[in-house]
Amino acid sequence: MASHYEMFPAVVTRVEQLTPLIKRFTFKRQDGQNFPRFSGGSHIIVKMNEQLSNAYSLMSCTQDLSTYQVCVRKDVEGKGGSVFMHDQCNEGCEIQISEPKNLFPLAETGNKHILIAGGIGITPFLPQMDELAARGAEYELHYAYRSPEHAALLDELTQKHAGHVFSYVDSEGSMLNLDELISSQPKGTHVYVCGPKPMIDAVIDCCNKHRYRDEYIHWEQFASTVPEDGEAFTVVLAKSNQEIEVQSNQTILQAIETLNIDVECLCREGVCGTCETAILEGEAEHFDQYLSDAEKASQKSMMICVSRAKGKKLVLDL
Structure with a gap:
């Protein structure tokens, strides 16, 4: 099996602590060249060493290819990649970055675009919102998170996309009413969701309930969905x-x-x-x-x- 990805030696140029569990990493190519072009929703593979590599959504500007940026949520019960990134990947750290691939692209057409994010699932929507704004499209981001200290990137988003961002804080009793949101959209609306599996399942179920066609429902989830009670x-x-x-x-x-x-x-x-x-x-x-x-x-x-x-x-x- 030949690799599906071209890899680029890169270096970490900046690490930012955005929330207690989320860090933003900025990468540059070691040869000084630009990274390949990408569209909103694309992911890259970050290869930390021979044992650890993870997929992360690109969140940087699609027009500035001198750097790539990703956010990483620390998961101590995961495979080890996020812990490595948080604990050992500092400025100057050398890693391998793959070319981007997009399994979660924006629809080319549509009357409206509803983006629904939970927690770290906000990341692919940053470049997508820029693309939708550049198109002059009608769009909304609905962003749910546990508590104010876990609201990664909210200030950046509300400043850049004023009037398009709606937030919901669990700890303050502010809940996203999916049924009301999805049922009230005009015909031809595309719905996108990225976040925990229960949120993704709930959005898909709600869209199906209100007779959205499959091609108008889009989702992305990097965490494994493999059942824990499988048979040998x-x-x-x-x-x-x-x-x-x-x-x-x-x-x-x-x-x-x-x-x-x-x-x-x-x-x-x-x-x-x-x-x-x-x-x-x-x-x-x-x-x-x-x-x-x-x-x-x-x-x-x-x-x-x-x-x-x-x-x-x-x-x-x-």
Whole structure:
């Protein structure tokens, strides 16, 4: 499997503590060149070392390619990447940055665009709001967060997009009424959501309730959606002529790595596509965000970092 991404040696030029749990990192290329162009909603892979790499939404200005910026929320129960970024990635730190890819683009047309963010899910909307403003489009951001100290970037957004930003603070009893918001929009409105899985599920369910067509509902989530109570199954590696058991608390990738078989995977979250593997026999239960619905239904390939077997056995082209 060839890499889906070109990587660039980069250096951290600035680290800002935005909230108790969120830091903003600014990167420059080590060769002094500009980064590739990107559109709002794009993500990059930040490769910290040989063991740690994560996907993060780009939040910097699409017109200034001298730097890239991302926000990282510290998650002590995660895979370790966010803790590394917070505790060890300081100004001057050298890392690898991938070219950008966009799995969460703005619709090219639409009467209105409603952006719904929860917590760290605010990040992809910063460049998207700039794009919508430049288009002269009608748009609103609805931003929910736990308490005032967790309102990352709110001041920047309200200054830049006055009249377009609406905030909801859990600790102050200010709640976002999804049903009222989504039901009151004009026909042809696009709805975008990025945040915790319960919020994403609630927005999708509400849009479906009010008969939004699928192409008008957009979401992004980097945290894993793999169920914790999955069944164990067998994977046969056709090229390697090996058979392994994948336990209920393991991913296929983790099981394969115990055999010291080299499989490239940058994100381990089902978003980058680097671990895409052909399915020779069996069916996969897909949990990635990279493949389209049609590609998932075809059962030709899967992302082994998050997706699992539907039955008791899978044969993979590895």
